[in-house]
Amino acid sequence: MPRVTRTPLVTQSNILRRAANCSVTPGCTIGTVTSALSLAAADDALAADAGGPVRRSRAERQAIVLDTAERLFAGRSSRSVGMDELVRETGLGKMTVYRLFKSKDDLVGAYLSRKAATVLAFIDAELVRLQGDPRAALLSVVDAVERDVTRTGFRGCPFNNVSSEYDDPQHPARSAAADYKFELYGRLERLAEEIVPGGGEDLAAQLHLIIDGMYLSGGLLGPDGPAAHGRQLAERLISIALERA
Secondary structure (H helix, E strand, C coil): CCCCCCCCCCCCCCHHHHHHHCCCCCCCCHHHHHHHHHHHHHHHHHHHHCCCCCCCCHHHHHHHHHHHHHHHHHHCCCCCCCHHHHHHHHCCCHHHHHHHCCCHHHHHHHHHHHHHHHHHHHHHHHHHHCCCCHHHHHHHHHHHHHHHHCCCCCCCCHHHHHHCCCCCCCCHHHHHHHHHHHHHHHHHHHHHHHHCCCCHHHHHHHHHHHHHHHHHHHHHHCCCCHHHHHHHHHHHHHHHHHHHC
């Protein structure tokens, strides 16, 4: 699968100075955003240890804005939520929010990048837990998707929902969603290659399609629709791949 190389927004020479203000752009990957948030938290901790004034840290303010964005975007759509409404819901000042995220587009991209980092971290923990059993690890990813699409209030995949609102392929939301899909596919491919050496690419693509289909079907037809058959189909595809190996 071709991969467009993007230049990181935060360079090695200025990462400490700019990390707290890093916003998602077509050149800022999931890892860059989460590293920036971590560095911001570390800087806040150092300031507190130094006896600085007690106040809400930058990392806390970022979390408040992103938590608010997640709540509003999930209930409606990112386009229907204006910045004035979002700022009001955060309880923070307008200038404070815009110091953290320079634009609505940057905020939307950061929201998806943080969500992607959370999902991928969960998957990685499962892969470590099931290390040595790639079949069980692959199915655990499908199981996690099934739990997600059957939970109360599920309205579809946020990466598909939000990124589809923007036509520009270089929009931060589209870039963040594409990064997430690429990272997920990479994990599926590595596991599939362990099961079927030389045939991992095809199996991973098929499983990735099942996952996308479960999210789409679950959002439209509910947990009792075709999404309920995702794991069974994944098991069948893995078995067929093993038979042909």
